[in-house]
Amino acid sequence: MKVIRSISEMQSFALRRQMQGKSIALVPTMGALHEGHRSLVRRARKDNELVVVSIFVNPLQFGPREDLKKYPRTLARDEALLKEEQADVLFAPSAEDMFPAGFATFVDVPALSATLCGPFRPGHFRGVATVVAKLLQIVQPNRAYFGEKDYQQVRVIARMAEDLNIPVRLVACPTVRENDGLACSSRNRYLSRREREEAVKLYQALYLGRELVEQKIMTDSGKLGRRLMQVLKTIPRSRVDYVSVVDPVNLQAMKKIRRPALLAAALWIGQTRLIDNVMIP
């Protein structure tokens, strides 16, 4: 596996491969790789001749009081995992090269950034859209792979790529879960043992919500939200940012639940913010 740190080297490498007609995959990550990332790399490996995994902890998508500094950086382990999964290139640029002095351009999808996590993380999705737009130009992939755990992110990026006519196909892959159902996330490692045990209730609440809707026991999203809050509130030292039912395409809140719907939630357990979602098809 080749490790590339320079943007221009990555881009010229990609452009050469493209000229040779090679299909290129990009799996953009912030590192601290887990089983979710592994599933993306496997899928990318299956469908493409060249698999590029980027590791970049993007400062632009962290708020001033968020966890940029303490975000887990485990490059040596990540590199070993990627070798195991037969990635071809690990692209790990520096923040100084990605956002040099004078950097001034932002890519924004305001309509999809105003719901769900948006109000709780101002500027987050603008940071995501901007860095992914850059990565797509640098790596020139035919396909890019994202996990559905970050559902809103997937929607923002899909909208951005379509609107800007970027010639890439986005592949959204199912959320990978730990044995008890908790969605894999780099932030899970922030959790204490006790918090980790309680964290499963996030998935349990969403699972319950899907059941209540599928069995037509609940059709009002407000009522459903209140019911699920009862579950989440039993987690010690927790604070719920939102429990929402939204249209899976435009992410607008639904009062009366029509299907398909996306049930999504974000909550804090101690100092750790977790998100998860389930589709109600």
Place this chain on the structure above:
Amino acid sequence: MKVIRSISEMQSFALRRQMQGKSIALVPTMGALHEGHRSLVRRARKDNELVVVSIFVNPLQFGPREDLKKYPRTLARDEALLKEEQADVLFAPSAEDMFPAGFATFVDVPALSATLCGPFRPGHFRGVATVVAKLLQIVQPNRAYFGEKDYQQVRVIARMAEDLNIPVRLVACPTVRENDGLACSSRNRYLSRREREEAVKLYQALYLGRELVEQKIMTDSGKLGRRLMQVLKTIPRSRVDYVSVVDPVNLQAMKKIRRPALLAAALWIGQTRLIDNVMIP
């Protein structure tokens, strides 16, 4: 010359040519072509194997009270001119295809959009950056050609392309002027005969300003502005938006003039808004 109206046809045509190693030029225009455009096409023709000229009157860069509806559309004449200049492709997409229902993504360079024309045309440069980002993805050019008459636009686009790592080289070409010095512009045709005669004073004022600075007669941009206003105010039915001296790279206003500097102005003559600039090297 091939005329392409479909975005997907244009993009797959470009991607095929790119795979063959052909160098592609893009000359983005809003049509109503004049000698300024002609010089861009000639330059593009000299340096590239494939020359694509886009004609698209971009609704996103017009304000609600601006001249989108009356902007001159002269497609048959434009087509003839482009054949004469041996362009290979005229790309003329529809507004419905460029901005379909649900379009939601914006590319913005706020720091370079807040000076000069920015405050007088809110949203204009965001509209420009967004449409050019799209055109660069659709046409996949190695080089893109712009006229320095729209100096701020060139800076916004250069910043955007660099920041987003779009693999294109921007070529800024000198402003082409009519015999008396007025910068060529599609909007010149709005001018009545009398207005056209008076319009030359815009260039004369900038030319005078450059002289005053080069001969070190003036070093204070406020004083210089007031001096040039005296010239511009002699134009009947005119209203000056600004006369500014700015840093040519970051476009920030200079109080004391350091060189290089850009001297730029915008004014209305009757219902027509004209812009022009001169570099003071």
